Amino acid sequence: MPRRRSTIRSPRVRIQPLGDTAVLAELGSRLDTALNTRAIALAAALKRRRDVRQAVAGHASVTVSFDPDQITHDALAAAIRRLATKRPPMEEPGRLHRIPVVYDGPDLDEAAERLGLTRQRIIDLHGRPIYRAFLVGFVPGWAYLGPLPDELVLARRATPRTQVPAGSVAIAGQQTGIYPLDSPGGWNLIGRTTVKLFLPDSDPPSLFRAGDRVKFFAIEA
Amino acid sequence: MTETLRVLQPGILTTIQDVGRPNAVASGVPPGGAMDRFAHSAANLIVGNDRGAATLECTLTGPRLVAINSCVIAITGGDLGPSIPMWTAVMLAAGDEVSFAGRRSGARAYVAIGGGVLGDRWLGSMSTNLMCARGGMHGRALIAGDVISTGEWHDPPVAGRTLGEPLRPDYGDHRLRAIPGPHYSRLGHESQHELWNASFTVNPSSNRMGYRLDGASLRAPADELLSFPVLAGVVQLPSGGQPILLMADHQTAGGYPVIATVTSASMPMAAQLAPGDELEFEETSIEVALSARAAQRAALESLTS
Numbered sequence: 070m071p072r073r074r075s076t077i078r079s080p081r082v083r084i085q086p087l088g089d090t091a092v093l094a095e096l097g098s099r100l101d102t103a104l105n106t107r108a109i110a111l112a113a114a115l116k117r118r119r120d121v122r123q124a125v126a127g128h129a130s131v132t133v134s135f136d137p138d139q140i141t142h143d144a145l146a147a148a149i150r151r152l153a154t155k156r157p158p159m160e161e162p163g164r165l166h167r168i169p170v171v172y173d174g175p176d177l178d179e180a181a182e183r184l185g186l187t188r189q190r191i192i193d194l195h196g197r198p199i200y201r202a203f204l205v206g207f208v209p210g211w212a213y214l215g216p217l218p219d220e221l222v223l224a225r226r227a228t229p230r231t232q233v234p235a236g237s238v239a240i241a242g243q244q245t246g247i248y249p250l251d252s253p254g255g256w257n258l259i260g261r262t263t264v265k266l267f268l269p270d271s272d273p274p275s276l277f278r279a280g281d282r283v284k285f286f287a288i289e290a
Numbered sequence: 291m292t293e294t295l296r297v298l299q300p301g302i303l304t305t306i307q308d309v310g311r312p313n314a315v316a317s318g319v320p321p322g323g324a325m326d327r328f329a330h331s332a333a334n335l336i337v338g339n340d341r342g343a344a345t346l347e348c349t350l351t352g353p354r355l356v357a358i359n360s361c362v363i364a365i366t367g368g369d370l371g372p373s374i375p376m377w378t379a380v381m382l383a384a385g386d387e388v389s390f391a392g393r394r395s396g397a398r399a400y401v402a403i404g405g406g407v408l409g410d411r412w413l414g415s416m417s418t419n420l421m422c423a424r425g426g427m428h429g430r431a432l433i434a435g436d437v438i439s440t441g442e443w444h445d446p447p448v449a450g451r452t453l454g455e456p457l458r459p460d461y462g463d464h465r466l467r468a469i470p471g472p473h474y475s476r477l478g479h480e481s482q483h484e485l486w487n488a489s490f491t492v493n494p495s496s497n498r499m500g501y502r503l504d505g506a507s508l509r510a511p512a513d514e515l516l517s518f519p520v521l522a523g524v525v526q527l528p529s530g531g532q533p534i535l536l537m538a539d540h541q542t543a544g545g546y547p548v549i550a551t552v553t554s555a556s557m558p559m560a561a562q563l564a565p566g567d568e569l570e571f572e573e574t575s576i577e578v579a580l581s582a583r584a585a586q587r588a589a590l591e592s593l594t595s
Contacts, residue, residue: 083472085471085472086469086470086472086551086576087471087472087520087521087523087524087548087551088468088469088521088523088524088551088552088553088554088579089469089553089554089555089576089579089580089583090554090583091521091551093472093518093548095472095518098515098516099516100516122312123312123313123315125315125316125519125542126519127516127517127518127519127543128516128517128518129516130516130518132518132519132520132521134312134521137580137583142576204517204518204519204543205316205317205318206315206316206317206318206517206519206541206542206543207318207517207541207542207543207544208318208541208542209317209318209319209320209421209422210317210318211318213517242514249318250421267318267422269412269422269424272413273314273316273317274314274317274319274413275316275317275318275319278316278317279316
């Protein structure tokens with residue numbers, strides 16, 4: 070079968086109001102690098118408009134705050150649709166971060182059991198891909214990284230922990246992440262790192278930015 | 291820079307706030323800023339500041355303050371029983387005190403001082419972020435003994451400049467106008483009906499991040515969403531069925547369905563709710579919401595003409 074060229078099939082964008090001065094533009098609902106690349110490009114293009122106050126990409130969407138004195142909701146929606154059909158500019162490869170991890174998380178044994186894998190196999194699998202930072206947000210410095218290898222896809226814990234230590238490396242669903250601060254959390258903790266994710270005295274204050282690449286490697290405790 | 295006021299008693303939670311740091315959300319840092327932007331802007335304009343200057347946001351019980359140097363101040367927002375008239379420029383002489391007798395209505399009062407309150411600037415804003423311990427008064431709430439400094443003040447004092455009562459928000463109106471959210475259609479008919487007809491109570495755990503709403507339980511759609519950036523005013527519905535109204539210090543992204551968004555003109559009213567207060571959501575259209583927003587802006591503009 071001939072391979073289809075990777076043109077953008079007229080993308081269906083779902084644009085819905087978020088109140089009277091913002092909209093949510095959804096490009097899709099899958100965890101997908103191409104969708105995320107388009108979302109980040111769309112946010113960047115929207116940010117250049119004078120009638121847009123703020124545009125931030127999600128995994129497969131863009132949240133857009135606008136100035137209703139300069140543009141109506143409907144006109145903005147039309148502009149977003151126009152921009153979304155444009156082929157995104159060639160994406161520069163995101164910065165690559167190599168993160169050392171001590172794989173001794175409190176959920177490693179349970180994860181091994183639930184996944185039917187050995188501890189070592191989890192460690193090998195987790196360190197294999199170069200992950201993408203899909204979205205930085207939720208709490209300061211947190212990045213949703215993925216996609217995980219299929220063998221590591223695991224539901225979050227039934228009961229979230231009330232306190233997860235900063236630096237915990239965790240997996241849930243198709244994603245992995247590092248807790249930047251001590252906080253409650255429901256992801257499965259498989260390891261820890263000393264790398265600081267939240268850098269309050271830098272600008273921007275997060276080590277990871279959307280579109281960056283992240284590779285984990287195992288170190289001894 | 292002038293040392294203007296000294297804090298004698300801080301009140302439960304008094305923080306320095308301006309209009310926040312919207313550009314920091316891409317790093318996961320809450321935008322922050324004054325909860326009630328109308329009252330914050332009005333207080334600044336009454337004393338002749340830019341509307342974005344920093345003010346003191348006083349929660350439930352106000353502080354007791356004494357003037358170190360003469361200054362012009364204005365108190366707006368919720369009525370916490372201040373010792374000076376509200377929504378009006380008042381001249382203080384060195385040694386004059388301002389205090390609050392207690393909450394009569396609303397939850398947050400704003401104190402603007404001619405020249406603007408000065409605080410630590412972090413990521414483009416002087417707003418206090420308690421979680422990150424940055425901005426404002428060294429990243430914390432005011433304590434007794436703190437000295438409030440203010441900037442250069444250019445505007446000649448307009449003695450008694452005031453915002454007339456008809457132009458002030460009706461903080462007694464707890465019906466928050468809202469527009470159906472992106473995931474509203476995933477609610478069943480019964481839950482849609484509940485959303486617009488039930489009375490909700492602000493849970494005691496509520497704070498500047500958001501309000502958990504007790505009362506009616508809504509049936510959340512089962513499917514999980516990929517997280518997306520959210521905004522103040524968004525009403526999320528976690529799987530437990532207890533909605534959360536996001537406020538100024540909200541988490542920057544969420545994966546819960548957004549069932550409604552409170553309009554920009556109703557957010558000042560939302561900001562004046564305290565734990566235990568009741569509220570309702572009233573469905574409205576973008577057009578109606580924008581005309582309410584325009585009316586509030588006209589009220590603020592009347593202070594600059």
